[in-house]
Amino acid sequence: MGRALVTIDNVYANNLGTFRKIIDVVLPVQYPGEYFEEVVDKNAKGVFYAQLAYYGEIAIGAVKSRLIANKTGGVKPAGMYIEVLAVLEAYRGKTAGSLMLKYIEDKCKESFQHDIYVHVATDNETAIEWYEKNGFSRDGDILENYYKNTTGSNDAFVYKKSV
Ligand SMILES: CC(C)(COP(=O)(O)OP(=O)(O)OC[C@H]1O[C@@H](n2cnc3c(N)ncnc32)[C@H](O)[C@@H]1OP(=O)(O)O)[C@@H](O)C(=O)NCCC(=O)NCCS
Numbered sequence: 001m002g003r004a005l006v007t008i009d010n011v012y013a014n015n016l017g018t019f020r021k022i023i024d025v026v027l028p029v030q031y032p033g034e035y036f037e038e039v040v041d042k043n044a045k046g047v048f049y050a051q052l053a054y055y056g057e058i059a060i061g062a063v064k065s066r067l068i069a070n071k072t073g074g075v076k077p078a079g080m081y082i083e084v085l086a087v088l089e090a091y092r093g094k095t096a097g098s099l100m101l102k103y104i105e106d107k108c109k110e111s112f113q114h115d116i117y118v119h120v121a122t123d124n125e126t127a128i129e130w131y132e133k134n135g136f137s138r139d140g141d142i143l144e145n146y147y148k149n150t151t152g153s154n155d156a157f158v159y160k161k162s163v
Pocket residue numbers: 026027083084085086087088091092093094095096097098099119120124126127130133
C-alpha cells in the first residue's frame with residue numbers, strides 16, 4: 001500500500017454532514033445546526049473559511065474560521081478567528097492539522113489581516129501544546145464560562161498568532 005496523501009478541500013452542501021460529524025465526534029462542545037449551515041450559506045451573516053482534510057479518500061479533519069475584517073465597534077479585535085480545528089484521533093500526527101492551519105494563515109494574509117485568534121478550553125492540554133508549537137501565544141485573561149454545552153472545561157484561553 002502506498003503512502004496516503006493528506007489533502008484539504010472546500011466544504012460544500014453535499015459534504016456538510018461529514019464536516020459536522022467530524023466536529024461532533026472530536027470536540028466536547030455541541031454546536032447547533034446553523035453553526036454548520038452558515039459555512040455554505042451565501043446569505044450568512046459573516047465571512048467564513050472552512051475546509052475538510054482527507055487522508056486519501058477519507059475525510060479526517062475539519063476547520064472553520066470567521067473573518068472579522070474591520071473594527072466595527074464589536075468587542076472582538078479584527079483578525080481571523082479559528083472556531084474549530086479538529087482531526088479524528090486515529091489520524092492525528094499526519095499533518096492534517098498543520099495543513100488546515102496553513103490554509104487559515106493564507107486566508108488571513110489574503111484578507112489583509114495579521115492576527116489569528118483561537119479559543120482553547122483550559123483543560124485541553126494537547127491542543128494548547130499544539131498551538132504553542134505552531135507559533136501561538138496566550139493572549140489576555142481566562143474567559144470564564146466561554147463554553148456552554150460542553151463536557152469539558154467551560155473556561156477558555158485565547159491564543160494569538162501574528163502572520
Ligand atoms: C490539535 C489538532 C487539530 C492537531 O492536528 P494534527 O493533524 O494531529 O496535527 P499535525 O499532524 O499537523 O501536527 C503534528 C504534531 O501533533 C502532535 N502529534 C503527533 N502525533 C499525535 C497524535 N497521535 N495525537 C495527537 N497529537 C499528535 C505532535 O506534537 C506533532 O508534532 P511533530 O510532528 O513535531 O511530532 C488535533 O490534535 C485535534 O484535533 N485535537 C482535538 C481537537 C482540538 O482540541 N482542537 C483544538 C481546539 S479548536
